[in-house]
Amino acid sequence: MLVSAVCLPGIFAAISAEPILVGEVASLTGASASFGQSSHEGTELAVAEINAAGGVLGRPILLITEDDQSQAGQPATIVRKLISQDKVVAVLGEVASSKSLEAAPICQQNKIPMITPASTNPKVTEVGDHIFRICFIDPFQGTVCSKFAREMGWKKVAVLTDVKQDYSVGLTECFMRDFTANGGEIVKEQKFSSGDKDFKPQLTSIKAARPDAVFVPGYYAEVPLIAKQARLLGIKIPFLGGDGWVGDSLLKVAGSALDGSFFSAHFSSEDQSPKVRNFVETFRAKYGGMPDDMAALGYDSAMILAAAIRAACTTDPAALRDAIAATKDHDGVTGRISLDERRNASKPAVILTIRDGGFHFVKKVEP
Numbered sequence: 001m002l003v004s005a006v007c008l009p010g011i012f013a014a015i016s017a018e019p020i021l022v023g024e025v026a027s028l029t030g031a032s033a034s035f036g037q038s039s040h041e042g043t044e045l046a047v048a049e050i051n052a053a054g055g056v057l058g059r060p061i062l063l064i065t066e067d068d069q070s071q072a073g074q075p076a077t078i079v080r081k082l083i084s085q086d087k088v089v090a091v092l093g094e095v096a097s098s099k100s101l102e103a104a105p106i107c108q109q110n111k112i113p114m115i116t117p118a119s120t121n122p123k124v125t126e127v128g129d130h131i132f133r134i135c136f137i138d139p140f141q142g143t144v145c146s147k148f149a150r151e152m153g154w155k156k157v158a159v160l161t162d163v164k165q166d167y168s169v170g171l172t173e174c175f176m177r178d179f180t181a182n183g184g185e186i187v188k189e190q191k192f193s194s195g196d197k198d199f200k201p202q203l204t205s206i207k208a209a210r211p212d213a214v215f216v217p218g219y220y221a222e223v224p225l226i227a228k229q230a231r232l233l234g235i236k237i238p239f240l241g242g243d244g245w246v247g248d249s250l251l252k253v254a255g256s257a258l259d260g261s262f263f264s265a266h267f268s269s270e271d272q273s274p275k276v277r278n279f280v281e282t283f284r285a286k287y288g289g290m291p292d293d294m295a296a297l298g299y300d301s302a303m304i305l306a307a308a309i310r311a312a313c314t315t316d317p318a319a320l321r322d323a324i325a326a327t328k329d330h331d332g333v334t335g336r337i338s339l340d341e342r343r344n345a346s347k348p349a350v351i352l353t354i355r356d357g358g359f360h361f362v363k364k365v366e367p
């Protein structure tokens, strides 16, 4: 009784130092490579730190990472393989909501806990009681963006939605609901699909509607192309977006086209708290670049899983599920993380702006 309550690592180490296998599904290549690479680096850094400190229950964590190549259909296949062949005790990932929505039913059916670091669409955790996320959800993010738009004095906003992404469709709905309920007007709704390259027809119609700003809850691959084409068409107003803008390549492709635009996100590398400064330094020492949101969320997701294994004193999936569900006040680099009864986290968002080729902190918005 006493032994199981304190769960002495030394005892477990003596019994076995077999690694604890943890699966990771990430878009390491393809259209969302920036998401997958960043979240993978953050996850890998956390695992390295955990193992350097003696592992969990006296055992090292072994991360088995599979690349879904940013392709639909892949996350389900990969998660099936991780569970049935590799026998992982839990799955970390994916970043994009549509991808997590493919992986989640497989984890749920097999009763293997899945923690998505970054998928914000509400449907993801609704798949079942084994599906968790450590980030906020889009009803909150949509309200954060709508409130910010109103604070900026924008009364007429156009929206441009990626109909291929559950994330984009959901965030548009949440934004529009809050914006119109508070007296704002949506003067034009336009759509595109992930992978599109020409946005001039939609932008021409948006220009004619004379909005004060354009809300584009897209991903980093299309948003800079949209902004550049908008500037060529003489559209000078700011763009507003969500966490999908995050990624170095957005800045590289956009040039100055997104200067003075804003988006909501999970993390700012300019945060001065000692926890974040330390994370930024260790991340830079290992990878060279600055950590972004997905890196920070990936790091927190692995740390939360390790803490849950420790708390459960076992890797048995049922006990592990309960321990993840009980996560409370985890002091993460993306903030204090407690999971609610729907397996979602309630956390502050940050508004960032783009200037001089970088993302800069504007404000923090509490839930």
Ligand code: PHE
Binding pocket: 035, 095, 096, 097, 098, 118, 119, 120, 121, 167, 243, 244, 245, 246, 266, 293, 294
């Ligand atoms: N929230 C996005 C989604 O659910 C993914 C994302 C998270 C992208 C964080 C960038 C940063 O699809």
